[in-house]
Amino acid sequence: MADKIPGAGRKRPQLNIPLNQLLVDNENPRLAEQYMGKEEEEILSVLYEQFDLEEIAFSMVSNGYFDEEPIVVVPINLPAEFDETQYQDVNDLQNYLEQLTQESNLQFRVLEGNRRTATAKLLTDAKLRAKIGVTEDFPAIDNPIVTEDLKQIPAIVYLNEEDVSPYLGIRHISGNLRWEAFAKAVYLAKLIEKESSSKNISLNESIQSVRKIIPDRTDSIKKQYTAYKILKELRSNYNFNVKQIRNRFSLVTEITNKPDLRQYLNIENYNKIDLSNDVINDDNSDKFVQVFTWVFGNGNDIEPLFKDSRLIGKRLGPILADETATEHLIKHGNIEEAYERSGGEEKFFNKQLYEAQRKIENSLTIAYKFKGKQDSIKQANDLLEAVNALNENLK
Known part of the structure; x- marks a missing residue:
């Protein structure tokens, strides 16, 4: 018998769920890690501050909620006696969940549609807006029909978070609504590590398994996971402030993708790297901290040297391939001067003579x-x- 596939059945229960029974996802991959697992109110504050809810709010105050765009949720407190196998017919399951939602405090975690859910909560709860400091220029509802409409949100219900993973992967990893690089890496890392743990398989084997869930190239998944692993090791083992890396996360992959930089950092290519061990160790940790400080700064008092990402390949690679140039960059922090030395001292010396000769001839x-x-x-x-x-x- 063939294994069950995530899209089997072609239909999931769809309910109109009261807004107060919906919880925004505190494990959302797009959240910074310091907010993971926080309470609802703090997550709503972060979504308001960082995720441009105003554009959704302007639509909602004029139109209410478009039922054609249901959110995706999982129940988080089903009764202990609930048995999914008793509901072979999706309509029976939908009726049961509908009744349970109306008669109990059944709550649902939002896996897709957190911005929409957060916006509806802010628009319909003045006390909440005051608590998290929503400004007066945030749209406000002036039509009671809209308020009533937003009190319930259409939602497609999955019983298990694992069943949602393929859908989210297609939509946000390889689809047309892709998350930013850091959110993709967080989501993939969560899948990979969970798959490895639950099936007792290696991380490399887990990546192959996740590849079947997420329609993305295996090497791309491994690159993103390796980049995320490096970030975790820098933060946990070497107290490196990684906050400033989040918005430039794609550069981590670029750093570890350049042969000259890999050689300097003493790490293998992706197809050879052993993910069961730390990428950063006592032998290369100083160089990792150094390179990441050059590229990202330290999040405190040191600004990045390589603010233009194009310079990583064009300048940093050649510099690190030459010992004299590297020493100059470490000592003086001057990219162009270090790059001039990247061909060796003799080449640098002759270049300086040529430049002097050219300037004298121009002066003549x-x-x-x-x-x-x-x-x-x-x-x-x-x-x-x-x-x-x-x-x-x-x-």
Whole structure:
């Protein structure tokens, strides 16, 4: 018999759930990690502050909630005696859940549609708005029909969070509503580690398994998980402030994807890396902290040197491939000066001579304008002395 597939049945129970029985997801991959597991009110505050709820609010105060866009939820306090196998017909299951929702305090965690749910809660609860400091320019409902409409939200009900994973993966990992890089990595890491733990398989085997759930290339999943693992190790083992990396998370993959940088950091390519061990260890931790500080800053008093991501490949790679250039960057923090030395000292020296010669030749074209000028004559004599000294040192 073939294994059950996530989309089997083609229909899930769909309910109109009272707004006060919906809880926004405190494990949402798009949340910063310091907010994971926090109470509802704090999560709502974060969603308001960071996720542009105003645009949804303007639509809701004018139109109410469009039933054509149900949220996706899982019940979190089903009765202990509930037995899914008793409901082979989805309509029977829907009727049971509907009755339970009306007669008890059955609550649901929102897995898809958190911004919409949060917006509806803010629009219909003045006390909540005051508590989390919603400003007066946030849209307000002036039509009681809208208020009534938002008191219940249409929702598709999944009984298990695991069954939702393929849908969220298609929608936000490889679909047209993709999450930002950090949220994708958090979500994939959660899936990979849960799959590894529940099936007692290695992380590499788990990645292959998740690949069947998430229609994305295996190497892409492994790259994102490795980048997330590096971030966790920097924070947990080396007290590195990773907060400033969140919005530039894709650069972590770029850093570990460049051969020169990998060699400097002493890590393997993705297809060889052993995820059962730490990527960062006592031998390479100083270099990791150094490179990540150059690229991201330290989140406190050190600004990133490589604010332009294009410079990571064009400048940082060649610099780290050359010992002299690397030492110069460590000592002086000057990218261009270090890059000039990245071909070796002799190449740098000859380049400096060429630049000096070119500038003198350019000066010759206008030298007649300053004939007899004592300041110019003095500078020319000083230059001549420097050239003679250089010539003597080269003999």
